[in-house]
Amino acid sequence: MAPKAISKNQSLEFEATESCNPPGSEALLAVLARNLVDNALRYSPRFARVRVGVxxxxxxxxxxxxxxxxxxxxxxxxxxxxxFFRVPGSSESGSGLGWSIVRRIAAFHQLEIEVSQSVELGGLAVRVSGPGGHKAV
Structure with a gap:
């Protein structure tokens, strides 16, 4: 995802307070995370900040x-x-399936998704939570 952020002069930040190994399909959870980060980069303007925290x-x-x-x-x-829902007025390309995929993966893993406004950054904030896994050693 870094090349996409660099091409738009965006800041892509990652913060993890500790290692986490959530239960579930690593491949599906990676798709979920990638879709969320891709959307944040895609629909944010040049010079925006995108932050991922775990x-x-x-x-x-x-x-x-x-x-x-x-x-x-x-x-x-x-x-x-x-x-196929796309926010009206968006000039970005896409099929409108990214969020549908996110929701299906979350349902499969019994994860909760909350969408709100980011208190600190001002844009969109998506919070995904689920049962904790084992801490990585």
């Missing part, structure tokens, strides 16, 4: 992807995950 909190693994982009209207954020 932590264990209260026996759960929590991943937050947030950006300093324009965010979404409440009506649009409720529609995320509908197949």
């Amino acid at each position: 932590q264990q909190h209260g026996g759960r693994v929590v991943c937050i992807v947030e950006d300093s982009g324009p965010g979404l209207a409440d009506a649009d954020s409720r529609r995320l995950g509908e197949r």
Whole structure:
């Protein structure tokens, strides 16, 4: 994802307070994370910040992807995950399936997804949480 961020002069940050190994399919969870980061980079303007954080909190693994982009209207954020839904007025290419894939992977792994406004960065914040796994040694 770094080349995409560099091409738009965006800052892509990653922060993990500790090693986490969430239970589930590593390949599917990687697709989920990649889709969220790709969307944050794709729909944020040049010079935006995108931050990914992973932590264990209260026996759960929590991943937050947030950006300093324009965010979404409440009506649009409720529609995320509908197949082929694309936010009106977006000039970015895509099929509108990324969020649908994210929702299906999350449901398969019994993960919770919350979409809100990033308090610190001002754009979209997506919080994915689920049962904690084993701490990596």
